[in-house]
Amino acid sequence: MFKELDPILHSQLRLAVMSLLISVKEAEFTFIKEKTNATAGNLSVQVQKLKEAGYIEVVKQFKDNYPLTTCQITKKGIEAFENYVKALQGYLNTDN
Amino acid sequence: MEKGSEMSGQQSLLIIQQMIETAKQEQKDDGKAWIIWGWMLFFASLTTILNQHFRWGGTFLFWNIFGIVSLLLAFISIGKRLFVKRQHKVKTYTRDLFNKLNIGFFISLMFIIAGINLGISPMIGFPLLMNLYAFWVLIYGAVLNFKPSYVGAIITWILAFGCLFVHRFELLMVFHGTAVLFGYIIPGHIANREFRKLQSRPPNQV
Numbered sequence: 001m002f003k004e005l006d007p008i009l010h011s012q013l014r015l016a017v018m019s020l021l022i023s024v025k026e027a028e029f030t031f032i033k034e035k036t037n038a039t040a041g042n043l044s045v046q047v048q049k050l051k052e053a054g055y056i057e058v059v060k061q062f063k064d065n066y067p068l069t070t071c072q073i074t075k076k077g078i079e080a081f082e083n084y085v086k087a088l089q090g091y092l093n094t095d096n
Numbered sequence: 097m098e099k100g101s102e103m104s105g106q107q108s109l110l111i112i113q114q115m116i117e118t119a120k121q122e123q124k125d126d127g128k129a130w131i132i133w134g135w136m137l138f139f140a141s142l143t144t145i146l147n148q149h150f151r152w153g154g155t156f157l158f159w160n161i162f163g164i165v166s167l168l169l170a171f172i173s174i175g176k177r178l179f180v181k182r183q184h185k186v187k188t189y190t191r192d193l194f195n196k197l198n199i200g201f202f203i204s205l206m207f208i209i210a211g212i213n214l215g216i217s218p219m220i221g222f223p224l225l226m227n228l229y230a231f232w233v234l235i236y237g238a239v240l241n242f243k244p245s246y247v248g249a250i251i252t253w254i255l256a257f258g259c260l261f262v263h264r265f266e267l268l269m270v271f272h273g274t275a276v277l278f279g280y281i282i283p284g285h286i287a288n289r290e291f292r293k294l295q296s297r298p299p300n301q302v
Binding site: 015036091 | 103105106107108109111112114115116118119120122123185186187188189192
């Protein structure tokens with residue numbers, strides 16, 4: 001039914017991450033984890049997939065001796081998200 | 097949350113809505129800065145009026161005290177930013193914009209204050225300050241789509257304009273105090289109440 005929907009985005013957690021990042025400039029990994037209620041392991045895997053697709057940029061650094069990972073949506077990610085929403089609207093309109 | 101289970105269109109839409117709503121909450125301002133600066137400016141105006149009656153000191157005694165307290169607060173704020181671990185786990189476009197605009201507001205403020213100290217009459221200087229407050233309050237209201245700030249900006253501008261026709265310093269202070277009450281204090285408290293209400297909501301379950 002949703003064949004044309006971007007498979008990278010058509011996953012609950014990845015879509016949640018992208019929806020969060022589309023509205024902010026950048027977010028820490030802990031923030032995304034807190035807001036999506038995901039486990040660190042699962043979130044890491046999904047973030048990696050989004051990164052590999054070029055949808056987000058992940059910066060890993062150290063702050064006060066603690067690792068700090070921040071994520072930011074890329075232009076490609078914004079385009080993919082917009083296309084996904086458009087496609088979704090199309091499906092929903094067809095359903096109605 | 098599941099790793100990649102099948103979703104319906106409605107579920108996808110719900111996730112997008114929930115997450116965007118969550119991100120929107122991060123754009124909300126707690127209004128604390130408006131409350132602190134508003135009450136400080138209000139008390140400086142009020143005590144200056146009382147000082148005109150009781151003559152505890154020079155006309156600008158309480159404005160000088162306000163200046164010292166402001167500098168102390170500014171140093172504390174800078175120190176916190178430099179040495180205390182930051183609290184924000186997310187950088188929003190709104191916060192970024194306000195940080196940059198704050199610098200412009202501060203420079204403009206200092207410019208007028210310097211002007212007053214270098215000879216511009218306070219009867220002109222204070223309306224100019226109020227004009228600047230109104231502009232900043234309008235920007236805040238426009239960016240956050242916060243109606244109390246729109247109303248506050250309009251009232252502040254009306255009072256600033258009215259000040260140009262006032263010839264008594266006491267009355268100028270009444271106008272100034274009223275302007276910060278409507279421009280800073282009331283919107284600040286409303287923003288703070290809304291922020292606390294939002295914070296007390298349970299987190300989204302995706």
